[in-house]
Amino acid sequence: MIDPKQQRIQEILSEKFPQFSKELKADIAANADFKMVPGGATLMDIGQFIKVVPLLFDGKIKVLREDEEGNELFLYFLYPGEACAISLVCSGKEKISRIRAIAIEDSEFISFPIKFMDEWMLHHKSWYHFVLETYSYRFEEVLKTVDDIAFHKMDERLLSYLKKSKKAFGNNILNISHQDIACELNSSREVISRLLKKLEQRGQLKIGRGKIELIKLD
Amino acid sequence: MTKMQTGTTNKLEIRSILQENYGQVLEDELLDKIANVGSHRIAQPNDILIDMGEYIKTMPLLLRGAIKIIREDKEGHELFLYYLERGDTCAFSLTCCMGNKKSEIKAVVEEEAELILIPMQYMDEWIKEFSSWRNFVFQSYNLRLEEMLSAIDSIAFLNLDERLMKYLIDKVKVTNDTLLSNTHQQIADELNTSRVVVSRLLKQLERQGKILISRNKIEVLNF
Numbered sequence: 001m002i003d004p005k006q007q008r009i010q011e012i013l014s015e016k017f018p019q020f021s022k023e024l025k026a027d028i029a030a031n032a033d034f035k036m037v038p039g040g041a042t043l044m045d046i047g048q049f050i051k052v053v054p055l056l057f058d059g060k061i062k063v064l065r066e067d068e069e070g071n072e073l074f075l076y077f078l079y080p081g082e083a084c085a086i087s088l089v090c091s092g093k094e095k096i097s098r099i100r101a102i103a104i105e106d107s108e109f110i111s112f113p114i115k116f117m118d119e120w121m122l123h124h125k126s127w128y129h130f131v132l133e134t135y136s137y138r139f140e141e142v143l144k145t146v147d148d149i150a151f152h153k154m155d156e157r158l159l160s161y162l163k164k165s166k167k168a169f170g171n172n173i174l175n176i177s178h179q180d181i182a183c184e185l186n187s188s189r190e191v192i193s194r195l196l197k198k199l200e201q202r203g204q205l206k207i208g209r210g211k212i213e214l215i216k217l218d
Numbered sequence: 219m220t221k222m223q224t225g226t227t228n229k230l231e232i233r234s235i236l237q238e239n240y241g242q243v244l245e246d247e248l249l250d251k252i253a254n255v256g257s258h259r260i261a262q263p264n265d266i267l268i269d270m271g272e273y274i275k276t277m278p279l280l281l282r283g284a285i286k287i288i289r290e291d292k293e294g295h296e297l298f299l300y301y302l303e304r305g306d307t308c309a310f311s312l313t314c315c316m317g318n319k320k321s322e323i324k325a326v327v328e329e330e331a332e333l334i335l336i337p338m339q340y341m342d343e344w345i346k347e348f349s350s351w352r353n354f355v356f357q358s359y360n361l362r363l364e365e366m367l368s369a370i371d372s373i374a375f376l377n378l379d380e381r382l383m384k385y386l387i388d389k390v391k392v393t394n395d396t397l398l399s400n401t402h403q404q405i406a407d408e409l410n411t412s413r414v415v416v417s418r419l420l421k422q423l424e425r426q427g428k429i430l431i432s433r434n435k436i437e438v439l440n441f
Contacts, residue, residue, distance in 0.1 A: 065367060067374075069375075071374075073370065099367075118353075121352060122349075128346075135356075135359045136312075139359075139362075139366070140322070142366045143289065146297065146366065146369060146370055146373070147289070149373050150291075150295075150297045151291040151295055151297070151410065
């Protein structure tokens with residue numbers, strides 16, 4: 001008889017990680033568990049993801065860099081069908097990096113012990129490709145952040161931040177304060193408010209109480 | 219690749235250089251294979267090993283010297299990311315070759331560099347065959363990702379004077395020399411700022427007793 005949990009894992013993997021081979025899906029199903037993180041919770045604080053590989057299949061995660069003084073900087077969003085390379089880095093060294101990952105809505109993972117990460121690279125070509133692609137994709141995202149902060153002005157950065165948030169929240173209305181945006185872009189509330197006003201004057205968005213309505217960002 | 223001298227072609231010699239530098243990390247059988255297919259090169263300071271937009275066909279193992287990794291935007295503004303040193307490989311070469319993509323960075327020799335270049339086609343094969351190779355490759359990814367994050371930290375969270383001091387100290391460490399021969403313009407380019415600003419901040423660091431400025435030289439006193 002097939003274990004119902006294993007069957008469920010296999011079904012989810014088939015839908016969200018179609019590139020995985022049949023054998024890999026079976027191996028994951030036999031060794032994995034479900035993990036749920038409620039919207040608003042910080043993943044690294046929960047500490048669940050130090051010794052496991054998390055495969056996100058439902059929800060969305062926001063990844064931020066944090067310095068010793070608590071300054072932060074938005075890096076990217078994680079979507080279903082992805083794993084976080086930085087969590088792989090942390091897992092590999094079993095150390096906690098200065099990365100903060102927050103579930104922006106209720107999120108669900110399939111997670112399995114880190115020791116399989118290496119083992120399966122030998123046996124499953126599709127796993128090996130997935131890990132390499134994850135690294136290379138995150139590398140590019142981090143490089144884009146470098147470009148953003150080094151070469152782009154704050155108005156361009158704000159616009160790109162709003163576009164990414166719109167995609168992640170799947171909504172034209174963002175319930176986010178100017179102060180939050182300022183923190184995540186490592187800027188000041190005054191600067192962000194002024195730039196948002198400018199975008200409003202151009203008819204690209206509408207500023208409301210505790211929310212921003214996006215009209216036309218391109 | 220431009221302006222690179224071909225080094226020794228003697229396989230035994232290459233094998234022994236590899237043993238010396240990578241003997242701790244990679245297994246014997248793998249080192250034999252690398253010696254067999256790798257080519258040995260010496261590159262001089264300021265040689266550009268790879269430029270933005272070029273295709274990378276080989277993976278470099280650095281035996282000696284230092285290589286500077288620089289990001290450039292469309293308008294030609296530059297930004298220094300990090301140094302590669304002995305025992306390192308470039309994670310960008312890994313991601314680019316895998317996906318057969320164009321290089322997203324520029325690699326410039328800082329200190330005369332000795333390299334072994336491995337044709338990309340062996341990457342996949344060795345990952346399956348050798349666990350030491352697998353560890354080495356993913357360790358490199360991890361290290362470079364950390365370096366990139368720390369580059370982000372210094373641009374996002376440090377003031378320009380702190381970034382400048384960090385840039386000078388990094389360079390002292392990698393060249394093992396407290397006397398640096400960078401021009402102010404060159405530093406300005408790599409930190410994506412202007413020469414005037416850099417000169418002013420260098421003056422300020424000199425007054426604080428951290429450096430000494432002379433003709434075309436900067437001596438780092440305090441690091």
